Amino acid sequence: MKIVCRLLQFSHLSFRFKTYNTLNLHARDRLRYGLQCYNRVPIICYSNLSDHDVKKRTEELTDCFMEARELMQDAQESMNTVYFSEDMQEASKAVAETIKLYEKFLKELNENQKKEVTRTIGLKMAELRAQYSAMEEELKAD
Incomplete structure (x- = not known):
């Protein structure tokens, strides 16, 4: 200096x-x-997002998670019917978009905010990935 x-x-x-x-x-x-x-100095340590913005985006991600989970349930219910392929496409698109938004959101946060968001909705995102991969494995088995 x-x-x-x-x-x-x-x-x-x-x-x-x-x-x-x-x-x-x-x-x-x-x-x-x-x-x-x-x-x-790593630039990623700093965030322009306020706590209110982080909370708002966390709630939006939670809503996306709920929607993706409902679409997956609809696809499971419509298995072995004519509507299954369309429901599965919608579910896979919703899951991919939700995970992409989550990862992009994590990159915008500083370390403290990232820990808080991961603690809040990290398990939900891991659950979503696991359910989707289990559903794909079930389809491959049939």
Whole structure:
């Protein structure tokens, strides 16, 4: 951090003494190198989502989970009927979309928020994956 402050002072002085064009090249190079050293903090640790937004999106994911589970139940009930293939397509699309939204949501969160969301709905998503894979295995067995 001292390097960055000193470079900014150097840049300011060079501008003040009207030698900005020549001396600023050295300052810019040093600043660029300094930023490369300090820019190694993982960006994923920071989140722009407030707690209210996290709660709202968690509720939306819970609703998607419930809908996907209902579609899977409909597909299981319509097994060995004409409507099964359509119900199974809808269920697989809903499950894939729900899991995709969940994983995308986790990537947007910081570590504390990620732990909270995983604790809240992580088991539901794992259950959804397990039920869907069991349903696929049952179809392969038949």
